[in-house]
Amino acid sequence: MSNTRHPSSALTTLARDPLVWALTALMLLIFGMESLKPLFVAVFPALERPIYEQDTFLALVIAHARIVAVSSSVSILIGVAAGIFVTRSAGAEFRSLIESIVAIGQTFPPVAVLAVAVPLIGFGEAPALIALALYGLLPIVQQTIAGLESVPRGARDVAKGLGMSNGQILARVDLPLALPVIIAGVRTSVIINIGTAAIASTVGVKTLGSPIIVGLSGFNTAYILQGAVLVGLLAVVTDLAFGRLGRYCERWRFAA
Amino acid sequence: MIELQHVSKAFGPTQAIEDLSLTVGQGEFIVLIGSSGSGKSTTLKMMNRLIEHDSGRILFAGDEIRSFRPEDIRRRMGYAIQSIGLFPHWTVEKNIATVPELLQWPGARIRARVTELLALLDLEPELYRGRYPHQLSGGQQQRVGVARALAGDPEVLLMDEPFGSLDPLTRVALQEELSRIHRASGKTIVLVTHDIDEALRLATRIVLLDHGRVIQTGTPLQIVAQPASDFVTDFVGRSEVGIKLLGLETVAGRVRRNESADGEPVAETLTLREALSIFVAREVERLAVVDDDGRPTGCLHFSDLVKPRE
Numbered sequence: 002m003s004n005t006r007h008p009s010s011a012l013t014t015l016a017r018d019p020l021v022w023a024l025t026a027l028m029l030l031i032f033g034m035e036s037l038k039p040l041f042v043a044v045f046p047a048l049e050r051p052i053y054e055q056d057t058f059l060a061l062v063i064a065h066a067r068i069v070a071v072s073s074s075v076s077i078l079i080g081v082a083a084g085i086f087v088t089r090s091a092g093a094e095f096r097s098l099i100e101s102i103v104a105i106g107q108t109f110p111p112v113a114v115l116a117v118a119v120p121l122i123g124f125g126e127a128p129a130l131i132a133l134a135l136y137g138l139l140p141i142v143q144q145t146i147a148g149l150e151s152v153p154r155g156a157r158d159v160a161k162g163l164g165m166s167n168g169q170i171l172a173r174v175d176l177p178l179a180l181p182v183i184i185a186g187v188r189t190s191v192i193i194n195i196g197t198a199a200i201a202s203t204v205g206v207k208t209l210g211s212p213i214i215v216g217l218s219g220f221n222t223a224y225i226l227q228g229a230v231l232v233g234l235l236a237v238v239t240d241l242a243f244g245r246l247g248r249y250c251e252r253w254r255f256a257a
Numbered sequence: 258m259i260e261l262q263h264v265s266k267a268f269g270p271t272q273a274i275e276d277l278s279l280t281v282g283q284g285e286f287i288v289l290i291g292s293s294g295s296g297k298s299t300t301l302k303m304m305n306r307l308i309e310h311d312s313g314r315i316l317f318a319g320d321e322i323r324s325f326r327p328e329d330i331r332r333r334m335g336y337a338i339q340s341i342g343l344f345p346h347w348t349v350e351k352n353i354a355t356v357p358e359l360l361q362w363p364g365a366r367i368r369a370r371v372t373e374l375l376a377l378l379d380l381e382p383e384l385y386r387g388r389y390p391h392q393l394s395g396g397q398q399q400r401v402g403v404a405r406a407l408a409g410d411p412e413v414l415l416m417d418e419p420f421g422s423l424d425p426l427t428r429v430a431l432q433e434e435l436s437r438i439h440r441a442s443g444k445t446i447v448l449v450t451h452d453i454d455e456a457l458r459l460a461t462r463i464v465l466l467d468h469g470r471v472i473q474t475g476t477p478l479q480i481v482a483q484p485a486s487d488f489v490t491d492f493v494g495r496s497e498v499g500i501k502l503l504g505l506e507t508v509a510g511r512v513r514r515n516e517s518a519d520g521e522p523v524a525e526t527l528t529l530r531e532a533l534s535i536f537v538a539r540e541v542e543r544l545a546v547v548d549d550d551g552r553p554t555g556c557l558h559f560s561d562l563v564k565p566r567e
Contacts, residue, residue, distance in 0.1 A: 153340075153342065153345065154340070155338060155340030155341060155342030156342045156343070156344050156345065157342075158307075158338060158340075158342055159336060159337075159338060159341075159342030159343075159344075159402075159405075160342075160344070160355075161307065161331070162305060162307055162331060162336035162338070162415075163331060163332070163336050163355050163356050163359070163405070163406075164327075164328045164329070164330075164331035164332035164356065164359055165328070165355075165359065166328050169359070173344075174344060177346050178344075178345065178346055251346070253345070253346045253347075253348075253389050254345075254389075254391070256388070256389045256391075256392060257392075
C-alpha cells in the first residue's frame with residue numbers, strides 16, 4: 002500500500018477525527034449506560050433507580066432519530082421546493098409572502114404548536130411531526146434561496162445560451178452549485194429538530210426527551226442527565242456528519 | 258446564414274434596436290461594434306433568442322427563428338461571453354462537453370471532440386481535461402470557453418465581448434487563435450466588441466452600430482479609408498486613421514523583391530503598422546524582409562509605408 006512508510010497514518014487520521022470520537026462516545030453510552038450504574042449511585046445516592054429502564058437507550062435513540070428524520074424530510078421537501086419556486090421567474094412575486102410565513106413558523110415555539118395541535122388532532126406523533134416540520138422550515142428555505150442566488154450569473158447565462166432548458170439549468174448548474182449552501186441550511190434545521198424533538202415527549206411520543214420529562218416530574222436528576230447527554234451527543238454527531246457531507250458536495254473547490 | 262429584416266426591439270420606453278437589417282453570410286466573420294447602449298449585444302442575443310425581437314423577421318438558414326425551439330437553435334450556435342461563465346463544479350472536459358452532451362453524442366465521440374478542441378486551443382489535453390476552472394488562468398479559462406462554444410460543431414459562433422476581461426497580451430494571443438480557427442474551419446462568426454482594434458484585426462466585415470441603427474457596414478479597409486460619416490471617423494480614432502490603415506496591410510504587399518538590406522530581417526507577415534514601429538525604434542530607413550521560412554524576399558523602404566510604389 003502507499004502507506005507502508007507511515008503504517009500508523011490511517012489510524013492517526015482516524016484518531017484525530019472528531020466524528021469518530023463523538024460517534025464512539027454515543028455508541029458507548031447507548032450500549033453501556035448500565036455499566037455506569039455505580040457512578041450514578043455514587044453521585045445520586047438518594048435515588049432508588051439511578052438508571053432509566055422503561056426503555057432501552059437504543060430504542061429511545063432510534064425513536065428519536067425516526068421522529069427527526071420524518072419531520073426533517075418533510076421540512077427539506079417543502080423548504081427546498083419553496084426556495085426553488087420563489088427564485089424562478091414564475092414564483093418571484095410570492096417570495097416575500099413565503100419568507101414571512103416561514104419566519105412566523107419559527108416564531109411560534111414548538112411547545113405552543115404542540116399545545117394547539119393536541120386538542121385538534123389528539124396526542125401522539127402527528128402533532129409532534131407537524132410542529133417539528135414547521136419549526137425546521139426557516140433555515141432550509143433561507144439557505145435554498147441564498148444558495149440559488151449565489152450561482153454565478155455568467156454560468157447561468159451561458160447555460161441558457163448553449164441551449165439548456167430551464168429544467169436542465171436547474172438540475173445541472175443551479176442545484177449542484179447551491180447544494181453546499183442548502184446543506185448548511187438542512188444542517189441547522191436538523192440540529193434544531195434534534196433538540197426540539199425531545200419536547201415531543203410531552204405529548205406522549207417516545208423520544209430521548211422521555212427520560213428528561215420523567216426525570217423532571219419525578220425529581221430524578223440522573224434520568225434528566227442521561228436523556229440530555231444522549232440528545233447532545235446525537236446532535237454533535239449529526240452536525241459533524243453534515244459538515245462532512247457539505248464538504249463532499251463541493252469537493253471540486255478543493256481540487257489542487 | 259442569419260438574416261435580420263427590419264428588426265426592432267424596445268425595452269420599456271427605450272428603443273434599443275430600430276429597423277435593423279443585416280445579412281450574415283456563410284463563412285463571414287462579422288464584428289458588431291459600437292459604444293455601450295448601441296444595441297450591439299442586443300442584436301447578438303436576438304440571433305439565438307436570448308432576447309426576443311418585437312417586430313421584423315430574423316431568419317436562420319432560411320427559416321424564421323421562432324419556428325425553432327429556443328434550445329434547439331442555441332445548440333446549433335456556439336456561445337461565448339465576456340465573463341466566460343465556465344461551470345465551476347465541472348472539469349474542463351465536462352465544460353467543453355456541455356453541448357455534445359445536450360445533443361446526446363456517444364461518449365467516445367465526445368471524448369475525442371474534447372481532445373481535439375483542447376489541442377486546437379493550445380491546451381495540452383491530458384494536462385488540462387481533468388482540471389477545474391479555478392485552477393486555470395484567465396486566458397486559459399477563456400480558451401476553454403471558446404472550446405466549449407465550438408464543441409457541438411455549431412453552424413454559427415456567437416461571441417459577446419469574449420476577450421473583454423483579459424489582459425492585452427492574452428487578448429491579442431486569443432484574437433490570433435480565433436482568426437486562425439476562422440480561417441481553418443470556415444465557421445461563420447458573429448462577435449460583439451467595443452474595441453476598434455479588435456474589430457479591425459478580426460473582422461471580414463464590420464457593422465458599426467449607434468443607438469440601435471447601423472451606421473456603416475464594410476470591410477475593415479472600407480471603414481477606415483471610406484468612413485460614411487464623421488461619427489465613423491471619430492469611432493475609428495480621428496488622429497489614428499493612418500496608423501489603423503497601416504495595421505490592415507502586411508509587409509508582403511509592399512516589399513521590393515529585387516533589393517536587399519542589412520540588419521536583422523523582419524517577417525513579411527508583419528503588418529505595416531508593426532514595421533513602422535520597427536523603423537522608428539531602430540532609426541533605419543530600410544528593413545530586410547524574409548518569408549515564413551526565413552528566406553530573404555527583399556527589402557522595405559520607409560517611404561514604402563506612405564504609398565505603394567507604382
